[in-house]
Amino acid sequence: MAIEQKVLNCIMCPMGCEITATIEAGVVTGTIGNRCPRGAKYAKDELTAPMRMLTSTVRVTGGRLRLLPVVSADVLPKGRILDCAEALRSVTVDAPIHAGDVVCPDVLGLGVDIVASRDMERA
Amino acid sequence: MEREADVVVIGGGVTGTAVLWALAHYDLKCVLLEKEPDIAAGTTKANSAVLHAGFDAPTGSEKARMNVLGNRLYHDLEKELGLDIIWTGSLVTATTPAEEEQIKELKARGEANGVPGLEIWDAGRVREKEPNLSEAVKSALWAPTAGICWPFGIAAAFAENASLNGAEILRGATVTGIETEGGRVTAVRTVKDVIRTRYVVNAAGVQAGEISAMAGDSSFTIRPRKGEYILFDKTARASLVNGIVFPAPTKTSKGILVCATTHGNVFIGPNAQEVDDKEDTSVTPAGMDEIIAGAKKLVPNLPMGAAITEFAGLRAASSTGDFVLGPSQEVKGLLQAAGIQSPGLTSAPAIGQYLAEIIVKETGAAKKADYQPGRPEQPVFRELDDAGQAALIARDPRYGRVICRCETITEGEIVDAIRRPCGATTVDGVKRRTRAGMGRCQGGFCGPRVIEILSRELGVPVPEIRKDGAGSYLYIDKTGGTAK
């Protein structure tokens, strides 16, 4: 069975480590270049089932601002990111909101909540 | 809608607004039609902003007559209308014996035209005034009556005074036709209205040929001549010039100058390029190279790193070579103010009075008994002293909120600019009336805030706010995401 090597840039933090992953029979068997264990996990995920965080905004009523910034509580499948972003466009929440409050539970049934990035006081 | 007027002025540039201002002194119902969302949207917004002394044009020409008279009128009107003018004087420099002869001829011509105070200065005196000029400058013609101004502000002053005295200014009112009966104008059609009138003043700038032809007078055409400019940051002024510096003129133009602005910046330009497209205000790399090379002959060390913006304007050059002024020979009731290229800005109030007098003579209209001079007060926060600033904020707290931090322009000033007679309806309209967005960041920070204020004050949604021209929409609604 062929042993393949793939070079990729880690996106887990701003260090952006350049990782060389060794793939045997479709399975990542080793990584070099990553400076932390998150890099190894990233390489494995990226080469099998790539995942991404999602950040966007939802509309808020009664708040000091019109929009509330939100973030996924965990990574989502990369291929569903645009669908999730579109789903958030129809979400509206009422102020007040606290950072970490769930604004969209279990987005698209993917098992991940979308939460508020910041507090939003009432106007 | 059908309306009635004694006079319809077509074109809201400095010429059209000056005509309206002159007419507003009399008992005449006057309407000005401008196709863009704001006045001064064409040639008036992009030119050298110089009030010329009047030595360039051939003695006896309309240009020479109107220039010298207009210059004098600005000296008289400056205070009453609160015009943004600095009487810097101008220098025309000579670098060769042939050019030295040329400036002597200019001096003689200027004196024949009635320009006061002209002098030939030697190199020492020239450099005392402008220390950064090239060593090659041998002497210069000094004209003390020349000055620099803010052309938009001048058109706005004319428009505001006219509005104050009952004249009506319709913007976004593109003219679609002029009706005549028995060789006399009877009405002007726009995209919105029909206005019955006996007099039409054609001050339509680069479109003046088309407007005249609509009424049946095709005796001239307008060929736009594009001029490109580069504007420098205020910080570069010390290495450039204090006033107006021309090279010796060529046959077709006054050449590429280096010139201060009333806002404390300096520009270089313009070049002169005949174009066919009457809307072509694009800036070209070749043009930039040309004006940089030209300006370097006057100031060898140009601080190009301090360039903040470049722009181009169209001069409305007529096929006759001179201003086309006064009653049409072909259509009664049509008065031309066409082919108004340089020195058109300087000539504007003189042209206004000249055409108003013709109409007054024919109609016998009386002077307005209750004519109001000047224009409404326009507080400028940054120009006030400490106590003045405190008092202004106490009167209206919006003067305590700085929107444009580069130029220190407050929300109060922006609201005033929108609510004044003939007030701003666009982002650039706010910028031209207040300077918000004119600084180093070029509106990057205050632009979105100005859009919000326009939307709120005009009662229109944000996506309907425009930057400048009729189709210059800035933002579109976000799908969802926005609570109204």
Next chain:
Amino acid sequence: MSGTYDIIIIGGGPAGLSAADSAVQNGAKKVLILERDREVGGILQQCVHNGFGLHHFKQELTGPGYAQRCYDMVKDRPEVEILVDTMVLEVRTDKTVVAVSPAKGRLELTAKTVILTMGCRERTRGAIRIPGTRPAGVYTAGAAQRMVNMEGYLPGKKIVILGSGDIGLIMARRMSLEGCKVQAVLEICPFSNGLTRNIVQCLNDYDIPLYLSHTIVAIHGRDRVSGITAAKVDEKMRPIPGTEFEIDCDTVLLSVGLIPENELSRGLGLTLHPKTSGPVVDQHRETSQPGIFAAGNVVHVHDLVDFVSDEAEIAGKYAALASLGQSPAVDRVIEVKPGAGINTCVPQHLRLGIEGENVRLFMRAAQPKRGVKLVITSGGETVLTKPLAVVKPSEMIAVDLPAAKTAALSGEISVAIDEGV
């Protein structure tokens, strides 16, 4: 709001908030933050994406999340007062601060020390001279970001981005998430000016092409942008005739660099550095004017807010000590000079006591390189070397000089990239 403050902080972004927190922890009793916007947090409030905080808070946060953390640190501190919607017009060398606000009118406040944390602004179209018309639809990436993320409007539907700085890359993804089509990112340099992770997750994820060594040679459209002409550039960044191609778009976003916002610093007569465009500072972030400190993007543009907070904590601490009359004694001043391969280095000088102290130097490389060594020398002697796998102008290099090393310094030090590893 009366009497003399220990410290007045100009700007309530992450630098200002971090400086305030640190100042109180180091003994300051009366601290005032003046913020021009309607709330504190600065530009972070519009940076809704994640990737912040891993260094400073050891946790991945969004921009607003990071701002929230900074605000939470000071909001209940009785020593810290915050005035929002307040614009500072002037700071004087006697530490008088003139400000205005709709609520408070015109204010003249006095302090023992001042910390400048005004951040930076974006370079504009004018500064880079793009030929063509001047229609609506040309925005700096940051202005567009504010409209999309805070006001709820889109600048357009079909986007070209000039410049591959991080804000431009982040906006490429943001506009894609909002259903817009990002046609291309053009970068005049032969390398990207953004973080690699942003190239991957903001461009590659959305199949957005990045054209290196390309620029916009003309913008088209009379009232609104209708397209652009792009062209390849030569090694001197001049467009190569014959390489032009058209891109259809209604919007151009500019991400062509940031400049420290130093109008107040200029008014104060502070010595500004020609390359960083910010005030020259020592390791405590004290400027050329005693008692005037500066930190964050107003000193030099950072790529990570985490380092902004670190720097602001230093400024907060030493401003607090100065206001208490406890500034450390200075025995000598050591100049820090960028050497080969280094474009800028902050601080520009060290004001050291006999003991020496731990100092962190921040540098930017002039060119991207691989497998190099950072070498710090003084008087021909090597003080410290640090191997670096990759250096890029877009990614700031930080290196720590321990107290033992700085104690031994007697003359100017030079920081350079050694390629001969």
